[in-house]
Amino acid sequence: METIMLQLQNIKKSFGNTTVLKEINLDVKEGEFITFLGSSGCGKTTTLRIIAGLENPDSGVVLLEGKDVTNEEPHKRNVNTVFQNYALFPHMNVEQNIGYGLKIKKVEKSQIKKQVQEALELVQLSGYEKRMPSELSGGQKQRVAIARAIVNRPKVLLLDEPLGALDLQLRRQMQVELKRIQKKVGITFIYITHDQEEAINMSDRIVVMRDGVFEQIGTPNEIYNKPVNSFVATFVGSANILKGIVKECENDYVKVSINTEEIIVKTDKKVSVGDNVTMAVRSENIELYGERKENCLEAIITEKSFAGGMMHMILKLTDDTEVVVSRHGMNMEFEEQQKVYISWKPDGCVLVD
Template sequence: MSEIILEMDNIIKKFDNQEVIKNISLKVDKGEFLTLLGPSGCGKTTTLRIIAGFENPTSGSVLLEGKHVENKQPNDRNVNTVFQNYALFPHMNVFDNIAYALKIRRVNKIEIKERVMKMLSLVQLEGYEKRKIDGLSGGQKQRVAIGRSLINKPKILLLDEPLGALDLKLRKQMQIELKKLQKKLQITFVYVTHDQEEALNMSDRIAVMNEGIIEQIGSPEDIYERPETKFVASFIGESNLIKTRIKKIDEEKISVEFDKNEMIVNYKNYDNSKNKESYALVRPENVKYTREKPQFGIKSIIKEHSYIGSMIKTIVESESGQEIIVYDYDKKKDLIGIGSEVWIYFEPEDVVLVEEG
């Protein structure tokens, strides 16, 4: 059974009487890698700052290992934060930056040296202990910041867009290294990013945030394959959201209609009681097209082909004006020409129904 290390209960945060966090509740397991994912301004960094103690909630509670900490100062919580801008001391070398917190606590010199050298090994900076901060690359500075944050063995490490300033290749490399480090140390990570791929690659669970609320919490597979709202479906990866009309709902099957086509899909627990707009989510990799009319198909016109490395991305337009994206990983087959009439089709099991909310 998992052990809960962090719990946020009914958190509300107001700035100038405006709610930026709207009644968030969240539980994080010990040793978990949880990511707060969402666009700029959704409240993810404010949520992280409330956990760290840099912001106090307007109402609600924060519990660390079952104890209330919402009114405690940052240095009275056993959590540390890694910032995007590193926040390193430029006048100190690598060793002294990492050792800083231990020196403040008056740990003896022999233990400081032993722990710092071990940390340098963990973050792959052996031999860099005398190097000045200005002489390091972005990735090396980030490793120093992580090492400095971990040296005190925090219960939770909070990371606020820590890889945002790095170039793409280095960012991907650091994603792998961070995940390996987290698994090796078994420290709980709460990670903030707006990068969907980063969240999917690194997380045990993802909390997708939008306008101050958590729209969905789940594993990367749940978030990608089974989004619960239109926002989550559209924010995570590329998606086709086809407006649908619900015709009939049984216990586990729903009859839906879109573009004059009816399809029976298997879907449990779909809540249509609020009469919200409904959409059929179909990922581009699950869509196919053909010249011949299939048993189920949406009549469309080829609008565009794009070569994207490992695949061909095709955009078609249905008779109702809906643009649909198709990924084709068979790059050797002949492409159907722009302006040609085709039929789009997909399997019922690849359809996920989502609400407008």
């Protein structure tokens, strides 16, 4: 049975008049890689700081291995943080930085040396012991910061946008590496990012946050394919949001009318005729046709662009709703300003709240 490592129960936090966290609840399993995904100011960093003990919640409880640590000072918690700006001690070299936590705990000198070596090997920085932080590149500083936290074998490792300051290529590389490190040490990782790709690539579970609320907690697959609401659907993988009215229901299949046209959608949600519904459709799930067929919506291509190996087309429906359609490779079949018909398979979209 999996054990629960960390629990957040009804955590609330305000700074002055602004409420940052509105009653959040979360259970994190041992060894899990969990990501808080949200745009800046959504409260993800505050949540992390509360777990680390650098901030106290206004109400609610933080449980670490079932023990209430809500009011425990940060140095007494078996939790370590990798800070966004690395926060390496500028007056200590790499070895001293990494060994800091162990030295504080009065671990024997030879033991510190050994563990620092192991940590450096883990982040592939062996031989950098005597370097000062000012002599390291951004990526290397990042590795030292990770090593400095991991060497203490914390129960939970908190990472606050650790790759935010790195360039794209290095970020991809570090993502793979972080995942490797996490698997190797088996420590519970709580990771913060605003980058949905990063979240999907690395996490066991993702927590989508907005305005101090957890919008959805689930595996990357659930978040991507079964978003609970239009916010999650658009924030993760930028889905198209379409509104319509339920015309007919039959088992799991629902016929929804959008403007004057109709389209069939499969859902396990309970809906009845006359309901207003919101659909989230991924741009890659939309089919394009040159002529009208059944189960289609009329649209005009307003813009075409090629990016990241994908052809992106922006379409306008008859009521001016914008829809983005993506295709792999170059697609020359349709031109700008051309009238087209779009459709998707019944399970190619989800009904969201």
